[in-house]
Amino acid sequence: MSGHSNWPEWIYVAVVIALMTWVGAEAWEAERLVEHVPADAKTIIATGQQWFWTFEHEDGTKEIGELHVEVGKAYKFEVVSTDVNHSFNIHDYVVLIDAIPGRVNTVWFAPDKVGEHDIQCREYCGLIHYNMRGTLYVTEPTS
Amino acid sequence: MTLELQKPRPIWQIMFSTHHTDVGLLYLISSLTFLFLGGSLALGIRAELFLPGSQIIADSMTFNRIFTVHGTTLIFLFIIPFASAVGNYYVPIMVRYKDMAYPKLNAIAFWMIPPAGVLIWLGFADFTWYATPPYSIISAPGPAADMWIFGLKILGISSVLGALNFVVTILKCKHPDMSIGQIPLLAWSFLSSSLIIIVAIPTFAAALLMLLTDRLGVSGFFNPAMGGDPISYAHLFWFTFHPEVYVLVIPAIGMMYEIIPRFSRKPIYSYNSGIFAFVMLSIVGFSSWAHHMYATGMSFTEKTVFMVGTLAAVPASAMHVFNFVATMWNARIRFSTPMMWAVGGIALFFSAGAGGVVNSAMPLDFTTHDTYWVVGHFHLFVMGTIAFGSIGFLYYMFPYVTGRMYNETLGKIHFVLSFIGTVLVFFTQHVLGLYGMPRRIYDYPPIPEWIAMNQIASIGAMIIGISMAVFLANMIHSSAKGKLADTDDPFGLGGKYYYPFEAKNPSH
Amino acid sequence: MKFIFGFLLIMAVLVALPAADFAFAAGDEPGEYLDRRVVIWNLFYKMMTVAFIVGSVVSGTIIWQVWRFRESHPKAKPTSYEGTDW
Numbered sequence: 001m002s003g004h005s006n007w008p009e010w011i012y013v014a015v016v017i018a019l020m021t022w023v024g025a026e027a028w029e030a031e032r033l034v035e036h037v038p039a040d041a042k043t044i045i046a047t048g049q050q051w052f053w054t055f056e057h058e059d060g061t062k063e064i065g066e067l068h069v070e071v072g073k074a075y076k077f078e079v080v081s082t083d084v085n086h087s088f089n090i091h092d093y094v095v096l097i098d099a100i101p102g103r104v105n106t107v108w109f110a111p112d113k114v115g116e117h118d119i120q121c122r123e124y125c126g127l128i129h130y131n132m133r134g135t136l137y138v139t140e141p142t143s
Numbered sequence: 144m145t146l147e148l149q150k151p152r153p154i155w156q157i158m159f160s161t162h163h164t165d166v167g168l169l170y171l172i173s174s175l176t177f178l179f180l181g182g183s184l185a186l187g188i189r190a191e192l193f194l195p196g197s198q199i200i201a202d203s204m205t206f207n208r209i210f211t212v213h214g215t216t217l218i219f220l221f222i223i224p225f226a227s228a229v230g231n232y233y234v235p236i237m238v239r240y241k242d243m244a245y246p247k248l249n250a251i252a253f254w255m256i257p258p259a260g261v262l263i264w265l266g267f268a269d270f271t272w273y274a275t276p277p278y279s280i281i282s283a284p285g286p287a288a289d290m291w292i293f294g295l296k297i298l299g300i301s302s303v304l305g306a307l308n309f310v311v312t313i314l315k316c317k318h319p320d321m322s323i324g325q326i327p328l329l330a331w332s333f334l335s336s337s338l339i340i341i342v343a344i345p346t347f348a349a350a351l352l353m354l355l356t357d358r359l360g361v362s363g364f365f366n367p368a369m370g371g372d373p374i375s376y377a378h379l380f381w382f383t384f385h386p387e388v389y390v391l392v393i394p395a396i397g398m399m400y401e402i403i404p405r406f407s408r409k410p411i412y413s414y415n416s417g418i419f420a421f422v423m424l425s426i427v428g429f430s431s432w433a434h435h436m437y438a439t440g441m442s443f444t445e446k447t448v449f450m451v452g453t454l455a456a457v458p459a460s461a462m463h464v465f466n467f468v469a470t471m472w473n474a475r476i477r478f479s480t481p482m483m484w485a486v487g488g489i490a491l492f493f494s495a496g497a498g499g500v501v502n503s504a505m506p507l508d509f510t511t512h513d514t515y516w517v518v519g520h521f522h523l524f525v526m527g528t529i530a531f532g533s534i535g536f537l538y539y540m541f542p543y544v545t546g547r548m549y550n551e552t553l554g555k556i557h558f559v560l561s562f563i564g565t566v567l568v569f570f571t572q573h574v575l576g577l578y579g580m581p582r583r584i585y586d587y588p589p590i591p592e593w594i595a596m597n598q599i600a601s602i603g604a605m606i607i608g609i610s611m612a613v614f615l616a617n618m619i620h621s622s623a624k625g626k627l628a629d630t631d632d633p634f635g636l637g638g639k640y641y642y643p644f645e646a647k648n649p650s651h
Numbered sequence: 652m653k654f655i656f657g658f659l660l661i662m663a664v665l666v667a668l669p670a671a672d673f674a675f676a677a678g679d680e681p682g683e684y685l686d687r688r689v690v691i692w693n694l695f696y697k698m699m700t701v702a703f704i705v706g707s708v709v710s711g712t713i714i715w716q717v718w719r720f721r722e723s724h725p726k727a728k729p730t731s732y733e734g735t736d737w
Contacts, residue, residue, distance in 0.1 A: 027504030091579030102367035105440035110684035
């Protein structure tokens with residue numbers, strides 16, 4: 001059955017391995033860049049619970065279901081949960097991290113334009129998971 | 144041992160039989176029943192998502208229960224038992240043994256499936272097929288959740304018993320004249336997927352027990368309020384269920400290895416590379432489980448390790464595609480229904496795999512994790528590859544099982560409609576995911592792009608639904624009234640077939 | 652075939668070297684933030700480009716084969732195994 005030479009297959013496998021190496025290298029580099037949190041990022045504690053988001057800014061102000069941030073600053077989210085798993089997601093800014101009870105997960109972003117964006121929960125969390133939504137307001141800097 | 148509906152055997156003769164073709168028939172009928180049950184739930188989901196707002200499903204809890212049971216049914220009660228059906232029919236013949244190694248164990252493994260199916264369907268749990276703690280511990284309503292846990296427990300035992308049986312049959316009962324390097328690739332696929340089951344399933348079995356005691360409140364393995372860690376469940380679960388993906392896909396590839404050379408009228412291009420790729424997949428499959436968990440707050444190093452482990456599985460899968468393409472080269476292919484399903488399955492297998500490579504790149508998880516991209520991606524595997532291979536093989540074994548021919552025109556209509564539907568539903572869902580629509584949602588905000596793509600997907604699902612109705616009609620009508628098949632060469636291809644009906648094995 | 656292989660090898664080096672160069676040149680100036688959307692979507696589009704190129708080669712090959720090697724094709728000829736008990 002396999003008495004013939006098989007060199008086309010080995011070339012093909014080598015090409016596949018080369019492609020996969022390229023994918024891995026590119027992904028590694030991009031991940032390294034996005035994971036690097038800027039030193040001057042402001043911390044926002046985002047708490048997920050069934051079925052809404054609460055945000056606490058560094059100065060202690062709290063917001064429920066909506067979040068106000070300013071253009072041109074970097075923000076680091078510390079995402080926690082008080083009951084079941086949720087997943088904090090601002091799709092327009094490609095921000096995503098799970099909210100797991102008992103853990104603090106971090107993710108950061110720097111809004112660059114004034115606008116409104118959806119905040120949603122992307123991990124199944126029960127009855128009103130589909131409507132565990134909020135709004136991100138990006139405003140002009142006050143100072 | 145054909146299923147002759149014109150001169151039926153009494154049903155208890157089949158039910159209480161331990162003969163491999165009879166057990167195979169039982170597996171076949173029950174898995175197809177669950178295919179139609181689970182598939183109709185999918186139609187319900189797609190009808191609900193056709194427009195924002197509530198359509199046909201009254202509340203989100205019902206919706207959550209429906210997609211949970213849909214996933215559980217099609218993975219555990221259709222795909223795995225269907226593979227067992229094929230294995231039961233073909234493996235003993237391919238290794239030239241009179242039956243499975245342990246016929247009674249074989250029958251027991253089958254008879255664990257109906258009670259498990261009843262538990263899952265009567266319970267109708269809502270915590271997704273993944274049963275994530277702490278939701279599944281503190282929030283999911285019982286007794287549905289507990290019934291699901293018991294159902295899965297039984298199914299796990301059934302898979303392990305079935306897998307042990309296949310491994311012993313292949314390694315210990317093969318004809319002494321055959322070396323292990325001579326058994327057909329379909330039997331090899333069962334050997335490798337059974338070995339994966341034996342290694343992988345116990346982890347999930349343990350996790351299920353812990354989940355149950357956590358629900359009862361006597362332990363807190365996964366309950367953060369009692370000092371447990373939900374992430375440890377995720378690790379245990381995916382350690383079983385990423386390799387399980389290969390358990391599902393390897394037999395389907397094995398079925399294509401039977402169909403494609405047959406209808407190409409040529410032996411497989413490289414038998415050895417097929418074996419090599421199966422063995423590689425079943426080893427490398429264990430190095431990638433945590434790519435499902437990038438978003439749970441893993442460190443950069445952990446993510447890198449699991450990304451490399453995931454990419455390492457790609458060359459082996461690509462070798463299968465190469466093997467199929469090279470086999471069809473310079474062939475004279477007859478496009479009967481089984482061949483159409485197999486070739487369609489390869490094309491979609493490639494698409495699913497390419498999507499999987501993109502998925503495994505860590506930063507892209509931010510855009511795709513838990514969106515419809517993921518739904519589209521794994522459905523291209525389970526529907527586009529595994530179900531396509533399985534349904535193709537069902538058409539292929541139909542004359543051997545019933546002694547009659549299916550209706551070729553209806554079979555081709557079934558394929559064409561299913562292929563169009565699959566492309567419409569699952570490719571659209573990839574794009575929908577890029578627009579950010581999360582999975583497992585009952586209702587969605589009226590964003591125009593979301594509505595348009597959901598409607599395309601729902602229409603595709605209806606096309607698949609119609610094709611499955613054609614399929615059901617064809618199967619029922621042809622097994623009772625179809626043309627008698629030429630049982631030496633039902634597809635007119637020549638060469639040496641494996642005939643389950645010629646297994647002149649005495650009944651026990 | 653050797654030419655194609657060599658060509659692919661050269662292309663791989665041409666792609667890999669700038670990527671490695673970029674990897675060690677990333678800066679960290681205060682006040683200037685990286686736009687994660689750009690990094691992530693850029694990666695996505697790069698991979699999609701490659702995936703679609705590979706995909707068109709693979710599916711193009713399969714479609715051509717299905718058309719050329721079907722038994723009803725005018726040039727179809729029996730394989731050397733037909734009539735034997737392979």
